[in-house]
Amino acid sequence: MNRQIIIITGLSGAGKTVALRALEDVGFFCVDNFPVVLLNDLLNISSKDESVNKVAIGVDVREKAFLPDIYSLINSLKKIFHLEIIFLEAEQAVLMRRYKETRRPHPLQSEGFGIDEAMKKEMELLSSLRELADRVVDTSSLTPHQLRALIMELYGGKTSSGLFINLISFGYKFGIPQNVDLLFDVRFLPNPYFVPTLKELTGLDSRVREYVLGDPLAAEVLEKLRNLLKTFIKGYLKEGKSLLNIGIGCTGGKHRSPVIVQEMVSFIEEEFKIKPQVIHRDI
Structure with a gap:
């Protein structure tokens, strides 16, 4: 046996x-x-x-x-x-x-x-x-x-793909998470922190999401991220890898990076039928 x-x-x-x-x-x-x-x-x-x-x-x-x-x-x-x-x-x-x-x-x-x-x-x-x-x-x-x-x-044999994905939002001011396989910096996107009505909210709030994604640059970033992750995840699956840690960071980890992480969650679930583990480290 x-x-x-x-x-x-x-x-x-x-x-x-x-x-x-x-x-x-x-x-x-x-x-x-x-x-x-x-x-x-x-x-x-x-x-x-x-x-x-x-x-x-x-x-x-x-x-x-x-x-x-x-x-x-x-x-x-x-x-x-x-x-x-x-x-x-x-x-x-x-x-x-x-x-x-x-x-x-x-x-x-x-x-x-x-x-x-x-x-x-x-x-x-x-x-x-x-x-x-x-x-x-x-x-x-x-x-x-x-x-x-x-x-x-x-x-436990619960995932048909065999690949476990962690999606981590974080703030660079608090340090980069260890053992991240793929790292993306979105500090160039418009920052809700400087909008008084949005400052105290997080990227999980629909108003913050609309503000961040309302910028034309955000649409371009999402398209490129989807294409890049599609390539990487296919490669990981082909090689039989079991764990992929993806980090997406902004300055404080409260607004922009959580918005982008949530968008990537939806994409990965739809494209690969894999439900990622989501970690908003600094919210």
């Missing part, structure tokens, strides 16, 4: 537990914080049970004593099983905020590290494992619900 093995790892606070629960909901047998030294034994035992054909295992920095051994172990296991590694990460400021919200300590703080030092140490310890990853997912802009949806779309 061709068993599917997924190792979920990454930075603490990036969403490993959410990802494992999502995999469990789509039929994976899941084990979290499993000792790396026993990984081979677990897979050999599970291989004797024909009902267990999908296994997901959570590995984190608490296994640091065995991390040097995991690289040779993974390489040997890949020769036997269909094994994939997912590495979850997020921007340091986002991870810091999540720790403050949950009031949970970082795993390495028990060793006397401060939170900043613990996070840097973890990145260092897991850097080689990140290089082995088949898929790196930045969860900075994702809510737990959105991360769950992403994992279930990728591994």
